Amino acid sequence: MGAPRIIKVDPLRPERDRLAEVVDVLRGGGIVAFPTETVYGLGASVARVDAVAKIFRAKGRPQDNPLIVHIAAFDQLHEIAVVDSHIVDKLAEVWPGPVTVVLKRRRVPDAVTAGRNTVAVRMPGHPVALALIELLGEPVAAPSANRAGKPSPTAAQHVVEDLNGDVDLVVDGGETFFGVESTIVDLTQETPILLRPGPLTVEELERVFGPVKVPDFARGLSEAEAALAPGMKYRHYAPEKPLLVVTTDIVAAASTLVGRGLTPCIYWVGPEGPPRVDGARVMVLGRDPYEVARNLYGGLRMLDKEECDVGLFPAIEEKGIGLAIMNRVRKASRGSPGLL
Numbered sequence: 603m604g605a606p607r608i609i610k611v612d613p614l615r616p617e618r619d620r621l622a623e624v625v626d627v628l629r630g631g632g633i634v635a636f637p638t639e640t641v642y643g644l645g646a647s648v649a650r651v652d653a654v655a656k657i658f659r660a661k662g663r664p665q666d667n668p669l670i671v672h673i674a675a676f677d678q679l680h681e682i683a684v685v686d687s688h689i690v691d692k693l694a695e696v697w698p699g700p701v702t703v704v705l706k707r708r709r710v711p712d713a714v715t716a717g718r719n720t721v722a723v724r725m726p727g728h729p730v731a732l733a734l735i736e737l738l739g740e741p742v743a744a745p746s747a748n749r750a751g752k753p754s755p756t757a758a759q760h761v762v763e764d765l766n767g768d769v770d771l772v773v774d775g776g777e778t779f780f781g782v783e784s785t786i787v788d789l790t791q792e793t794p795i796l797l798r799p800g801p802l803t804v805e806e807l808e809r810v811f812g813p814v815k816v817p818d819f820a821r822g823l824s825e826a827e828a829a830l831a832p833g834m835k836y837r838h839y840a841p842e843k844p845l846l847v848v849t850t851d852i853v854a855a856a857s858t859l860v861g862r863g864l865t866p867c868i869y870w871v872g873p874e875g876p877p878r879v880d881g882a883r884v885m886v887l888g889r890d891p892y893e894v895a896r897n898l899y900g901g902l903r904m905l906d907k908e909e910c911d912v913g914l915f916p917a918i919e920e921k922g923i924g925l926a927i928m929n930r931v932r933k934a935s936r937g938s939p940g941l942l
C-alpha cells in the first residue's frame with residue numbers, strides 16, 4: 603500500500619478544522635496515528651469494533667494484548683469503568699497526564715480489553731490528543747503506533763516507517779514531549795501495583811495513591827506474569843542489532859570491542875561532551891534523564907541504520923524517569939549475546 607495521508611497540526615494549539623477532518627476518518631471506521639505527550643498512538647473510536655480489529659492487524663499485535671482506552675473527560679470514565687469516588691479524586695490530581703490506570707471494566711468492547719474483566723484508561727495531556735477525543739465525543743482505543751516489537755514512535759516519521767499504508771491517516775504534531783510510554787498502575791488490588799514505569803514517577807504515584815508495589819518485571823529484571831500484565835511478555839523496543847547495558851566504564855568497554863574487530867556505537871548520556879573513541883561511533887542522547895527519555899527511541903531506531911555492530915548503553919540511576927528508561931533498555935537488550 604502507498605504512503606498514508608499526513609495532516610500537520612500545531613501541537614499546542616491544534617487547528618480545529620484540521621482535527622475535524624481527522625474525526626471524520628475515525629467516525630468512518632478509519633485508524634489514525636496521533637501524538638500524545640508520551641508517544642504516538644494508533645487510535646480507533648471505541649464505538650467501531652471493525653476499526654479496533656484493524657489496529658491489531660496493522661501492528662501485527664497478538665489478540666490477547668489489550669489496548670488503552672483514552673478519554674477526555676471524567677463522564678467517559680464512568681461509562682467504561684467501575685470506579686470509587688475517592689479514586690476519582692486521586693485521578694483528578696494526575697490527569698490529564700502520562701499515567702494509565704487499570705480498573706474494573708464496565709462497558710467496553712471485548713476487542714479492546716482482549717476479553718479481560720479490567721480496562722486500562724488514560725486521559726492524555728497532549729492538546730492534540732485531548733482535542734481529538736473531545737471532538738469525536740467517544741473514547742479512543744489506542745496502543746502505541748509502532749509495528750509490534752519495535753520501539754514506540756516519538757515522531758510522525760517513525761509511524762510512517764513502521765506502518766506506511768496500514769494506517770489511514772497520520773496527525774503530525776511534531777515530537778512527543780516525554781518520549782517513553784505512560785506509567786501503568788493497576789488499581790484493582792488492595793495495594794496499587796506498578797505494571798510499567800513511565801514519566802509519572804513512583805515517588806509521584808505514592809504521593810497520590812499511597813504505597814505502590816514495584817514488582818521485578820516493572821524494572822525489566824524478569825518476565826511479567828501474563829495474568830497481571832498481558833503485554834509485558836512480548837519482545838519490545840528492540841533494535842535488530844545487539845544492545846548491551848554497560849555498568850562499568852563505557853569508553854573502556856567500547857575499546858575492548860574495538861580490539862576484537864567490532865565497531866560499537868556508544869550511547870552517550872551526561873552533562874559533559876561525548877568522548878572520541880577510535881573505531882567507535884558515539885550517539886549523544888542527552889544531558890539529563892528527561893532529555894535521554896525524549897531521545898531514547900529515536901536513538902534505538904538509529905542503531906540499525908548506523909554503521910556499527912553493537913550498541914552500548916550506560917546503566918543510569920533508577921530513580922524518577924530513570925526507572926522507565928532502564929526498564930525499556932533492559933527489555934531492548936534482552937537476548938543480546940554476551941559480547942563483553
Ligand code: TXA
Binds near residue numbers: 638641642644745
Ligand atoms: O503512553 C502510552 O501509554 C501510549 C499512548 C499512545 O497512550 N500507549 C501505549 O499503549 O503504550 P501500548 O498498547 O503500547 O501499551 C499498553 C500496555 C500493554 O502492555 C497492554 O498489555 C497493557 O498496557 N494493558 C492494556 N490493558 C490492560 C489491562 N486491562 N490490564 C493490564 N495491562 C493492560
Ligand code: MG
Binds near residue numbers: 754
Ligand atoms: Mg506499545
